[in-house]
Amino acid sequence: MSEFKVFGENHRSAEHAFQITKAIRNGDLVAAEKIRSATTALDAKRIGDCISKNESWEKEKTEVMSTIIDAKASQIKPFQEALQKCGPKSIIAEATYDDFWGTGINISATLKTNPEAWPGKNMLGTIIKDIAKNYRRKPRSWSLPRQPTRKAARASQKEITDFVSQLKEGPSKRSRENINDTSGHDTDTSEQG
Known part of the structure; x- marks a missing residue:
């Protein structure tokens, strides 16, 4: 048995939690104490089966069990x-x-x-x-872009740093030539006639 906490109290099992809650909400505090002392979930159930239930409990018992199972799932790894x-x-x-x-x-x-x-x-x-x-x-959804690996992120950051450095230094002669060559205009006027 693994203990977990729900409704402000640690419980030995989901059955203990359910039967203690049932006893308290039906006003049977003596049974609640007996259930707390029960060494097994089966013992807790047997004690809980003797509790007189009111109409309110019958309406809320499913929600109580859902809360208990959710608490157990969030706290007990296996x-x-x-x-x-x-x-x-x-x-x-x-x-x-x-x-x-x-x-x-x-x-x-x-x-x-x-x-x-x-x-x-x-x-x-x-x-x-x-x-x-x-x-x-x-x-994993195929539509979501994958996060870059650390190596790719570092490489991308280096590219950005290099680009910013080049901007600060100003255009080099080579980059000016590349700009002229890609403009679609012939810059050599010696062949015009």
């Missing part, structure tokens, strides 16, 4: 790296018998069943997939 590997067509499923957070079926059945046929809503999988979009490595 989780963030896993999210970066998720492609846009990846299916992320919480394969549990939970009909709201999970697929409603076990992992074997989840893997063998079309997502549209899952009895559960898979809200946790949906939240994780949505958050993964923020961490996914984006392909």
Whole structure:
């Protein structure tokens, strides 16, 4: 387990964070303390399952979980790296018998069943997939110009410095001849007749 901070408190797991928040927002401070002391996420869930929930909690629980998962992703590097590997067509499923957070079926059945046929809503999988979009490595656009390398930037800077130096010195005889030759006029008058 890796600790992370959300809602102003360090938590042992996302499950701890969710169940503590649920306990506090439903006014069960005794359960919140028990959840803080729980050594595993499963223990935290078991304590949290005994909390009486109010109507307000049912409306806000998905947003709470989204905030928790986002905090976990921003603070726990291995989780963030896993999210970066998720492609846009990846299916992320919480394969549990939970009909709201999970697929409603076990992992074997989840893997063998079309997502549209899952009895559960898979809200946790949906939240994780949505958050993964923020961490996914984006392909480099071909339309954006590439930044010059340091060597190229130094060479370019040297060219600019040399050009400015030449301007300060004034035109040389050779550069005046080049200007005359490129003007399209013949400057030699000896052949005119």
